Amino acid sequence: MSSIIHPSLLMIAGAILLPLVPKFFRSAIFIITSLAGLIILWALPEGNYLTISFLGNNLILLKVDALSKIFAAIFAIITVMGGVYAYHLKDAVQQTSALIYSASAIGVTFAGDFITLFIFWELMAAASLVLIWSKKDKVSGKAGMRYLIVHLFGGSLLLAGIILHISETGSVLVEHLLSKSSVANWFIIAGFGLNAAIPPLNAWLPDAYPKATVTGAVFLSALTTKTAVYALARVFAGWEVLLILGTIMTVYGVIYAVLSNDIRELLSYHIISQVGYMVAGIGIGTMMGVNGSTAHAFSHILYKGLLFMGAGVLIHATGRSKLSELGGLAKFLPITLVLYLVGGFSISGLPLFNGFISKSMVVYAAGEIHNYIAVILMNLAMVGTFLSTTLKLPYLAWFNKEKPDAEIKLNPIPINMHIGMGLTAFLCVLFGVAPSLLYQYLPYQVNYEPYTGAHLVETAQILLLTFFAFWIFRKKLAAEPLISLDFDWFYRRPNNFTKRLLVDGVLSVFDKTDKVLMKGVNTLIYFGKNPTNTVAFFTMREQSATNLDYDPNISRPTTMLIISAILLVFVIIIAVVII
């Protein structure tokens, strides 16, 4: 099968080519490459391709089936959309790394064996890091370093799991794992779980994403967590622990989002919440559950990308990212508001938007197995999602004040940013209105109809009454300039203590030794410079012959003493010789 091209390799080739062409063409190359990747992967027939032999194992670089194809397709779609949104960008480093990032996410989904998966997995971490560091300020630098360390830790968990798994079973294939008594499987699930931001391994996400570049955050929001969702769906479908953790995640994210002040941190916590639905659906493990998770990942990437684009426009325009410093932008950024709200309505699951047709599948799957606690908590998460992303954020950013603070100078918005948002918003509505466009490509056949009377009534009641509760208590939601501690406290807070113990302690020992030694050396120099000092040291404590201008009155007594001593020795020697 030599005619098969791996879409990731094509995109990586494009990424390498990109910095070599003139600036003017780079953004176009970005879009063309990702579009070509999309077309190629969509045309791939199901099966295993590009198998190579490595250390006695057969590696499958390209394993195509319904599950991998739909995930890879949405990764490529959001890359195209992000490319349009970032068309104005003149930064080859960011463009190249975004393409490599997307290519490796696609590489993970098509990986048929754990070794290929791991290589793309790590490449993804490295490329995504560049999108954080490209912001080029101190805060991003530090957050990027934490992101790197956490992901290296996650990668190590995964690698340890893979090695144990291979030594236990002798198989490198990415396949459904069942054994809950195997340590290897728990290592692998932890490695995947870290990238899916499952608490307590979640804190890297709201820590790093708000500090990425405006355009980089769009790719970040789409790729890392959803590749992990894909990997979990492929390998751990039906593991009940995922249902429990996923359900907790849905509510965990929304509660933190109520407190968030930074707009992209708020949206980041909603990634955790939304990924919770997907993780829970995988934990349910039925056809409906896995279909629901897949569909929700597809929808989520579109509307979350759109929301991050909207937040990015706010930051680009005002230079600010905190709700406590925004407000009153309705007259100045009306198009952004409308497009952002499409994303907001989608994530909240309003009918006719794509969240409605996918999130409900997961909730339905939980209902099918009569897990009513999960149903209640997921619906509570929907209340919180509507509250924070669609009511609180737009209210505090666009309304709340008559006009923005006087010191805000609005930068012009490049038209391509709004075009990127518009295209993504169009897809959100398209799949919401015509869900079968998506349902037909899900891994299992779908027997689900989102637009039933009961579902519409239930959704309408929840969302309308959420709105009234919000309106009554909206003053309570005022943003405050505070940060929220998450599980990152456990590695950031001891930072000072560890630094004191390992760095400051060692440094102070060096410092003391240094001082003592230098004092000794200085004393020696003092005596060595002028031998008369040695005598002066004992005779005239306050004055040093070296440090003064030459004064014969000071040197005379010591010089006399020395010459007398020499003469005395001379006399003694002569006396001895004569006698």
Add this chain to the structure above:
Amino acid sequence: MKRWQLITLIVLTLISLVSEFFVEHDPNHSSAWWSGIPFFWALFGFAGCIILIFFAKYILKTLVQRREDYYE
């Protein structure tokens, strides 16, 4: 909020409440504890929103929110 907006929302709410009696309920939830409570999801949305706001702003806030220079 303008008057017409408020009226529209109230009308929509009334429609959603009344139509509850005319739609076929989700068979998966027929044995759920809430299946007999009228307007359950409306009450849920209202109460859930208030609980989230107050839990976050009064309980969680004191536990996890700190000054912005906390880690420095």
